[in-house]
Amino acid sequence: MAIDPDFRKQRKKAGKEEGIAIWGPLDPPEKLGIRGTVAGVDWDICGGCGICLEVCPMNVYEWRETPDHPISEKKAFPVRERDCVQCLQCETQCPDQAINAAFLGPQSVWDRAMICIMFFQIIAGVIYGAIFGPYWDLEILQYLGWMVLVIALPFFLSPLIYFQKRGKPQEGKNLMSTTVIVDSGTYGIVRHPQILGCILLMYASILISQHWVAVIIGIPLSVLFYAEASKEEKGLIVKFGDDYKSYMQKVPRMNFLVGVIRRLWREKRG
Ligand code: SF4
Ligand code: SF4
Numbered sequence: 001m002a003i004d005p006d007f008r009k010q011r012k013k014a015g016k017e018e019g020i021a022i023w024g025p026l027d028p029p030e031k032l033g034i035r036g037t038v039a040g041v042d043w044d045i046c047g048g049c050g051i052c053l054e055v056c057p058m059n060v061y062e063w064r065e066t067p068d069h070p071i072s073e074k075k076a077f078p079v080r081e082r083d084c085v086q087c088l089q090c091e092t093q094c095p096d097q098a099i100n101a102a103f104l105g106p107q108s109v110w111d112r113a114m115i116c117i118m119f120f121q122i123i124a125g126v127i128y129g130a131i132f133g134p135y136w137d138l139e140i141l142q143y144l145g146w147m148v149l150v151i152a153l154p155f156f157l158s159p160l161i162y163f164q165k166r167g168k169p170q171e172g173k174n175l176m177s178t179t180v181i182v183d184s185g186t187y188g189i190v191r192h193p194q195i196l197g198c199i200l201l202m203y204a205s206i207l208i209s210q211h212w213v214a215v216i217i218g219i220p221l222s223v224l225f226y227a228e229a230s231k232e233e234k235g236l237i238v239k240f241g242d243d244y245k246s247y248m249q250k251v252p253r254m255n256f257l258v259g260v261i262r263r264l265w266r267e268k269r270g
Contacts, residue, residue: 001045001097002045002096002097002098003034003040003041003042003045003097003098003099003100004042004100005100005172005173006172007023007034007040007042007100008023008037008040008102008104011023011024011025011033011034012024012025014026014033017035017077018077018079020035020036020037020077020078020079020081021035021036021037022034022035023035023040029066029067029068029069030068030069030070031044032044032066032069032075035075035077035078036077036078036081037081037104038078038081038082038084038101038102038103038104039060039061039078039081039084039090039099039100039101040078040099040100040101040102041061041075041076041077041078041098041099042098042099042100043066043069043075043098044071045071045096045097045098046071046072046075046076046094046096046098047071047072047095047096047098048071048072048073048074048075048076049094049095049096050063050076051090051093051094051095052076052090052093052094052099053076055089055090055093056089056090057085057087057089057234057235057238058080058083058084058085058234058235059080059083060078060079060080060081060083060084060090061076061077061078061079061080061090062076062077062079063075063076063077064076064077076098076099082108082111084101084235085231085232085234085235085236085238085239086101086102086103086176086177086235086239087235087236087238087239088101088170088177088239089238089239102173102174102177103173103174103176103177104174114221114224117217117221118198118201118202118221118225120217121202121205121214121217121218121221122201122202122204122205124205124209124213124214125204125205125206125208125209125211125213125214125218126149126204126205126208126209128208128209128211128214129142129145129205129208129209129210129211130208134208134209134210135209135210135211135212136210137210138210141207141210142207142208142210144207145203145204145205145206145207145208146204146208148200148203148204148207149200149201149204149208151200152196152197152200152201152204153197153201154186154193154197155186155190155193155194155196155197155200156193156194156197156198156200156201157194157197158185158186158187158193158194158197159175159176159194160175161185161186162182162184162185162186162187163175163176163178163182166180166182166184166185167179167180167182168180181240181243181244181247183247183250183251187251188251188259188263188266189251189256189259189260189263190251190252190253190254190255190256190259191229191233191247191248191251191252191253191254192229192232192233192253192254195225195226195228195229195232195254196254196256198222198225199222199225199226199254202214202217202218202221202222203218203222205218206218206219226254229253229254230253233248233253250262250266251263
């Protein structure tokens with residue numbers, strides 16, 4: 001029997017262990033439920049082979065003792081599931097099919113706060129600039145900001161536009177759980193169009209509002225978003241192997257201008 005892929009909807013949370021959710025029902029020591037949400041491990045199925053500890057590139061799992069459990073007396077515990085990059089190595093290699101990993105969007109308070117602050121910076125900056133005009137009265141920069149905003153939107157919406165049709169997401173999982181590399185559309189220009197879209201939207205907000213609050217929030221946040229892209233890349237290399245490495249050679253991470261030039265060059269060469 002494999003882990004229920006719908007456990008996040010079908011089961012009830014029975015508490016937390018070291019900040020990691022426990023999904024019931026529980027009746028220890030025989031019935032231990034599922035540990036984790038992003039990388040859920042069904043402890044009633046896990047045979048304690050240790051493969052997930054070996055294959056995970058992000059070191060998400062640690063052992064926990066489970067004395068008197070009828071299947072095994074140690075289990076994989078996803079203590080660092082926040083670092084999961086959705087490479088799915090653990091899920092596909094677990095011999096007992098005890099793991100279900102899923103992209104669920106930002107999970108930690110910090111990640112959620114970052115997203116909320118980003119939307120605040122973008123929306124407040126654009127509304128301020130539209131209503132009151134640019135803070136420094138540099139109208140030419142404000143026009144540039146509106147242009148950047150228009151360019152940023154298709155990048156920001158890239159997963160919605162391309163993943164469903166071209167990414168072949170895993171059945172029953174959301175569209176971020178792609179099974180093939182998407183290298184067309186905006187993904188043929190940069191490797192992380194959505195993150196680039198977020199950064200461009202924050203710069204657009206700075207240019208449109210020209211307010212110091214937008215600058216103070218937007219610049220550090222864009223650095224953090226860029227760092228997020230390199231973290232994501234680690235998982236994608238593990239997930240797609242050499243194919244992703246050759247995609248990396250073809251398409252820049254986020255340098256939009258280089259990406260456009262390379263793409264035109266590729267198209268010219270057929
Ligand atoms: S999906 Fe990949 S990164 Fe996430 S827990 Fe499994 S092996 Fe680790
Ligand atoms: S690979 Fe599966 S069976 Fe092996 S320790 Fe990890 S969860 Fe348990």
